[in-house]
Amino acid sequence: MNNYSYPIFPDWSKDELITMMDLYNSVEKAYEDHNGVSAQKILTLYNEFRKINPAKMEQKQIDRDFQKISNYSIYRTWVAAKNTKTKNVRMN
Numbered sequence: 001m002n003n004y005s006y007p008i009f010p011d012w013s014k015d016e017l018i019t020m021m022d023l024y025n026s027v028e029k030a031y032e033d034h035n036g037v038s039a040q041k042i043l044t045l046y047n048e049f050r051k052i053n054p055a056k057m058e059q060k061q062i063d064r065d066f067q068k069i070s071n072y073s074i075y076r077t078w079v080a081a082k083n084t085k086t087k088n089v090r091m092n
Contacts, residue, residue, distance in 0.1 A: 005069060006020070006021065006024050006066065006069070007061075007062050007065035007066055007069070008020065009053075012052065016052045019045065019048045019049070019052060020049065020052065022045055023045040023046070023048070023049050023074065024066060024070075024074075026038075026041055026042055026045055026076050027042070027066070027070075027072050027073075027077045028070065028072060029041065029075045029087050029089045030051070030072075030080070030081075030090060030091045031072045031077075031092075032070075033090075034090075035056075035088055035089070035090070036088035036089050036090030037087055037088060037089060037090075038087065038089075039080075039081040039082075039084045039086070039087060039088060039089040040081075040087075042077055042078055042081035042089055043078070043081050043082065046078040046081075048075070049062075049074070059075075062074070063075050072091070077089065077091055
């Protein structure tokens with residue numbers, strides 16, 4: 001796992017920040033770990049992400065910022081998790 005400066009918003013609560021960090025780390029794992037990450041975990045965290053950041057524009061901005069830093073897409077990982085037939089999702 002690499003050390004990035006993750007996109008964070010000052011108005012997130014401590015719990016929201018922890019959830020967002022878990023999402024970022026899980027998306028990284030989907031790309032970097034040979035076994036991928038639990039598809040259900042991605043789906044659950046993405047739903048939380050949408051609750052924390054209900055505005056579509058904000059969601060897209062966070063994904064863009066994260067992608068600039070890491071080259072990984074939160075949205076594409078969620079789509080893959082939603083459509084996978086396996087327990088884990090692995091991104092290429």
